[in-house]
Amino acid sequence: MLRYCSSGSDSKLSRKPSQLTHLARRESEPGAGPKARDKALRLHGTIARKLGISIVSGRFKPGDLLNGEIASSEQFAVSRTAYREAVRILAAKGLVDARPKVGTRINAQSEWNLLDPDVLDWTFESEPDLQLLNSLFELRNVVESAAAGMAAKRRSAAHLKAMRAALDGMATHTLATEAGRQADLDFHTTLLTATHNPFIISLTNGVNAAIRTTTIFKQRERPLRRDPLPDHMRVFEAITAGEVGKAERAMSELIELARIDTPASKRRPRKRGR
Amino acid sequence: MLRYCSSGSDSKLSRKPSQLTHLARRESEPGAGPKARDKALRLHGTIARKLGISIVSGRFKPGDLLNGEIASSEQFAVSRTAYREAVRILAAKGLVDARPKVGTRINAQSEWNLLDPDVLDWTFESEPDLQLLNSLFELRNVVESAAAGMAAKRRSAAHLKAMRAALDGMATHTLATEAGRQADLDFHTTLLTATHNPFIISLTNGVNAAIRTTTIFKQRERPLRRDPLPDHMRVFEAITAGEVGKAERAMSELIELARIDTPASKRRPRKRGR
DNA sequence: TCATAAAATAACTCAGACAATATTTCAGCA
DNA sequence: TGCTGAAATATTGTCTGAGTTATTTTATGA
Numbered sequence: 001m002l003r004y005c006s007s008g009s010d011s012k013l014s015r016k017p018s019q020l021t022h023l024a025r026r027e028s029e030p031g032a033g034p035k036a037r038d039k040a041l042r043l044h045g046t047i048a049r050k051l052g053i054s055i056v057s058g059r060f061k062p063g064d065l066l067n068g069e070i071a072s073s074e075q076f077a078v079s080r081t082a083y084r085e086a087v088r089i090l091a092a093k094g095l096v097d098a099r100p101k102v103g104t105r106i107n108a109q110s111e112w113n114l115l116d117p118d119v120l121d122w123t124f125e126s127e128p129d130l131q132l133l134n135s136l137f138e139l140r141n142v143v144e145s146a147a148a149g150m151a152a153k154r155r156s157a158a159h160l161k162a163m164r165a166a167l168d169g170m171a172t173h174t175l176a177t178e179a180g181r182q183a184d185l186d187f188h189t190t191l192l193t194a195t196h197n198p199f200i201i202s203l204t205n206g207v208n209a210a211i212r213t214t215t216i217f218k219q220r221e222r223p224l225r226r227d228p229l230p231d232h233m234r235v236f237e238a239i240t241a242g243e244v245g246k247a248e249r250a251m252s253e254l255i256e257l258a259r260i261d262t263p264a265s266k267r268r269p270r271k272r273g274r
Numbered sequence: 275m276l277r278y279c280s281s282g283s284d285s286k287l288s289r290k291p292s293q294l295t296h297l298a299r300r301e302s303e304p305g306a307g308p309k310a311r312d313k314a315l316r317l318h319g320t321i322a323r324k325l326g327i328s329i330v331s332g333r334f335k336p337g338d339l340l341n342g343e344i345a346s347s348e349q350f351a352v353s354r355t356a357y358r359e360a361v362r363i364l365a366a367k368g369l370v371d372a373r374p375k376v377g378t379r380i381n382a383q384s385e386w387n388l389l390d391p392d393v394l395d396w397t398f399e400s401e402p403d404l405q406l407l408n409s410l411f412e413l414r415n416v417v418e419s420a421a422a423g424m425a426a427k428r429r430s431a432a433h434l435k436a437m438r439a440a441l442d443g444m445a446t447h448t449l450a451t452e453a454g455r456q457a458d459l460d461f462h463t464t465l466l467t468a469t470h471n472p473f474i475i476s477l478t479n480g481v482n483a484a485i486r487t488t489t490i491f492k493q494r495e496r497p498l499r500r501d502p503l504p505d506h507m508r509v510f511e512a513i514t515a516g517e518v519g520k521a522e523r524a525m526s527e528l529i530e531l532a533r534i535d536t537p538a539s540k541r542r543p544r545k546r547g548r
Numbered sequence: 549t550c551a552t553a554a555a556a557t558a559a560c561t562c563a564g565a566c567a568a569t570a571t572t573t574c575a576g577c578a
Numbered sequence: 579t580g581c582t583g584a585a586a587t588a589t590t591g592t593c594t595g596a597g598t599t600a601t602t603t604t605a606t607g608a
Contacts, residue, residue, distance in 0.1 A: 040569090042591065044362065068558065079593045081355065084559085085362045088318065092366035094391070100559040101601040113390055114476040117368070135471045142420040142474075143413075150412075197409045200416075202388040203477070314600080316560065342589065353562045358590085374590040375570035554605070561598065568591065575584080 044085035047076055051086060052122045055095050055106055066096065066104040093119055115203060120210035128214050137259040140207050141252055143200060148235055148251035149244040151194035159194040163187055163236055170229055187232060215262055231257055318359035321350055325360060326396045329369050329380055340370065340378040367393055389477060394484035402488050411533040414481050415526055417474060422509055422525035423518040425468035433468040437461055437510055444503055461506060465513070489536055505531055
C-alpha cells in the first residue's frame with residue numbers, strides 16, 4: 001500500500017496551511033565532501049526531486065495517475081503553485097505527462113530522458129541497480145572511447161598542454177584527495193573539449209558526473225584496486241601521437257578499469273541470456 | 275488505475291458560478307503564429323519553446339540576464355504564473371538558472387542538455403546549422419553502430435521477426451509514404467530494444483526523432499539519392515548471423531548514407547582544423 | 549446506430565499579495 | 579583608512595482563491 005501521504009508526518013497544522021512552518025531543510029551536511037550537490041534547492045525543486053525519485057525508483061509505475069493538484073499539494077503541504085512547478089520540471093524531463101481532464105500520468109520508461117543529469121542523479125540516488133549501472137558504463141565505454149579517437153585527430157597543442165598538466169596534478173596529489181580528483185576531471189573535460197563535438201561533451205559530462213558521485217559515495221568502503229594513472233598516460237600518449245585506434249583502445253581499458261572499481265558492480269554481467 | 279493515497283478528500287464545496295468578469299483576453303492569433311508541430315502546447319509550453327529557440331539559436335547569449343518576471347510576462351502578454359512555469363522548463367533542461375535577487379541567467383552551452391528531445395527540436399527548428407548537424411550524425415554513428423553490435427549479440431527470435439516484418443514494410447511501401455517511414459522507424463526501434471540498454475534506447479530515440487523531422491522537413495526539395503533498403507538488409511543479416519563487427523560496420527554505412535542524404539549537410543566537413 | 553450536444557472534471561491561467569534570498573550599501577569601529 | 583556586520587533593496591519564490599479551457603464522458607436526437 002504505497003502512499004506518500006504525510007499521514008504520519010509531523011504536520012503541526014491539520015488543515016489551513018496559512019503560515020506553514022519551515023519544512024525540514026536539508027542544508028546541514030557539514031561534511032567536507034564536494035559541495036556539488038549543494039544547490040540550494042527551492043521548494044519546487046525538492047518536490048520534483050522527491051517525485052522524480054519515486055518514479056525512477058519504481059514506486060510509482062508508468063501508467064499510474066498522480067493525485068490531483070489540490071490533493072497532492074496538500075499532501076506535500078505546499079501551495080498548488082509550487083507543486084505545479086515541480087510537475088512542470090518532471091514533464092520537461094519526460095517523466096510525466098499532464099493533461100486537462102485526464103490528470104498527470106507517469107510516462108513509459110521509453111519516454112524518460114534517462115540521460116538528463118537530474119534523472120541520472122535520482123536514478124542512482126537510492127539504489128545503484130547493478131544492471132543499470134553496467135548499462136551506463138557500456139554507453140560510456142562506447143562514447144568516450146570514440147571521443148578519445150576524435151581527440152587524437154583534432155586536439156590542439158593547448159589541449160595537449162592542459163592534459164599534461166592534469167596528469168601531473170593526478171600524479172602529485174593522489175585520487176584520494178580532492179585536488180587529485182579535480183585533476184582527473186580536468187583531464188577528461190579537456191579530452192572532451194578536444195573532440196569539438198558539443199553533443200558528446202554534453203552527454204559525457206552528465207554521465208560522468210553521475211558515475212562520479214556514485215563512485216565517491218561508495219569509495220570509503222575500500223580503496224582503489226589499481227592505480228589509474230598509467231592507463232591515463234597511455235590514453236594521453238596515443239592522443240599526442242595522433243593514433244586513433246590506440247587512443248580508443250586505451251580509453252576503453254581505462255573505463256573498464258573504472259567499472260570494475262565501482263563497488264556496486266563487481267562482477268561482469270556475462271549471463272546476458274535471452 | 276490505482277491511485278496513491280486515500281481519495282477521501284473530495285471536497286466539493288459549493289462553487290457558485292458568480293457573474294463572470296471578462297478578463298483581459300490575449301490576442302487570438304489567426305493561425306499565423308505557433309502551431310503545427312506541437313500537440314496542443316499550452317501557454318507555458320509555447321513560451322518555453324519561444325524562449326528556448328531564442329537561446330539555442332544564439333539570439334540570447336550565455337551570461338545574459340532575462341528580463342524580470344513582471345516585465346517578461348507583460349511582454350508575452352501572459353500571467354507571471356505561466357511565464358514562471360516556462361522558465362522552470364528551461365531551467366530543467368539546463369538552459370537557464372534562476373536565482374533570487376540575481377535574475378534568470380542564461381547558462382553556458384556546456385550546461386545545456388543538448389540531447390534533450392525538446393532542445394534538439396529547438397536547435398534544428400530554425401537553422402539546421404551544418405556543423406552541428408554533422409556533430410549529431412557523428413554521435414549517432416558512434417552510438418548506433420555499437421547498438422547494432424550489441425543487438426547482434428543479444429537479439430531474440432522475436433526481435434528478428436519484428437525486424438524482418440519492418441523490412442518487408444519498407445519494401446512494399448516506399449520511404450516516400452508514411453507507412454514506409456513508420457516501418458523504418460519500427461526497424462530501428464526494434465534494433466534498439468534488442469540492445470537491452472535503456473540509456474542507449476533513450477538517447478537514440480531522441481536523436482533520431484530530431485534528425486527525422488529535419489530530414490522530412492527538407493525532403494521535398496529532392497528525392498533520396500539512394501535506396502536505403504539494401505543497407506538495412508545488410509544490417510539485418512549481420513544481426514541475424516550474430517556477427518558483431520559486421521553489424522557495426524553495416525550500421526555505420528547506413529548512417530553515413532543517411533547523413534549524405536540529409537540536405538543541409540551535403541559536403542563532408544574535412545576541414546576540421548585545430 | 550451514429551452523430552451531435554451537454555455535462556463533468558482535471559489541469560490551466562489569472563491576479564495580487566507576501567516571503568525568502570542574495571547583492572549592495574553603508575554605518576560603526578579598530 | 580580599512581574592515582566587519584547590519585540594513586536597504588531587488589529579484590525570484592511562494593501563497594491564496596478565483597475563473598478558464600481542454601478533454602472525456604454522458605445524454606440526446608435523428
